[in-house]
């Protein structure tokens with residue numbers, strides 16, 4: 001499923017960029033192009049960043 005239609009970025013590509021260190025709208029845009037067009041997807045990008053941050057926290061707590 002596409003998260004960003006403008007840049008044709010799928011959710012899995014967005015999550016990969018986040019897991020590789022992109023943790024803001026700007027760094028995600030630099031990493032994969034998502035959010036660099038019309039901006040409609042920025043709320044969803046922020047939601048996915050938050051989800052990945054939450055996942056990192058749960059993994060750290062479980063370790």
Ligand code: FES
Pocket residue numbers: 003004005006007034035036037038039040041042
């Ligand atoms: S849908 Fe992502 S920038 Fe337009």
